[in-house]
Amino acid sequence: MVINIEKPLRLCLDVVETEEHIPSMEMQIAVDVQQFGHELAYKGSAWFDCATWDAFVQGLAAPDTTEVSLVDMDEHFTLTFGVVNGSLELAWEMKKRDTSGAVTTATFRSPIDADTFAHVTLQFKEFERWW
Incomplete structure (x- = not known):
């Protein structure tokens, strides 16, 4: 289960472990x-609550x-979409x-x-959920 975004930055999110409890x-x-x-370049890992996802x-x-x-469970990773000064914006922070x-x-x-927003949205909507 992978999400790949190619622009305006390259972002890959890949599930490595799940917790059912x-x-x-x-x-x-x-x-x-x-x-x-x-x-x-950044490489690391984070836990995401499925309800937050x-x-x-x-x-x-x-x-x-x-x-x-x-936002991940430890509040280290944030990916945000919103309108700033009339334009749609993507923001990432670690x-x-x-x-x-x-x-x-x-x-x-x-x-x-x-078009970029539509591609990103599709990546998240088509993400195979296990929960």
């Missing part, structure tokens, strides 16, 4: 952003009237704090067109 899934996350002659997918039906976000207080943050924001 608290319906959730661990996903391997790979992000690649290439912009201004620079590249940002369902709410996100339902929210994709009307991103022009409300902001919709997919933020993690270690025990010493050091914080690592990676953020990407980009306007997207209707």
Whole structure:
């Protein structure tokens, strides 16, 4: 069960483990952003609550009237769609704090067109749910 988004950033979400007791899934996350002659690559994993996943997918039906976000259970990964200054926008953020207080943050924001949004929405709607 994989989700692949190719633009405006490369994002791959791949299920590696599921938990039935608290319906959730661990996903391997790979992000690649290439912009201004620079590249940002992220690889890691996060757990997503299945009810949160369902709410996100339902929210994709009307991103022009409300902001919709997919956030992992530890609130480190966020993928958001919404309207900013009249344009549909995709935003991704990964933020993690270690025990010493050091914080690592990676953020990407980009306007997207209707075709790109339709492709992303289709990826999430066609995602094979096991719950």
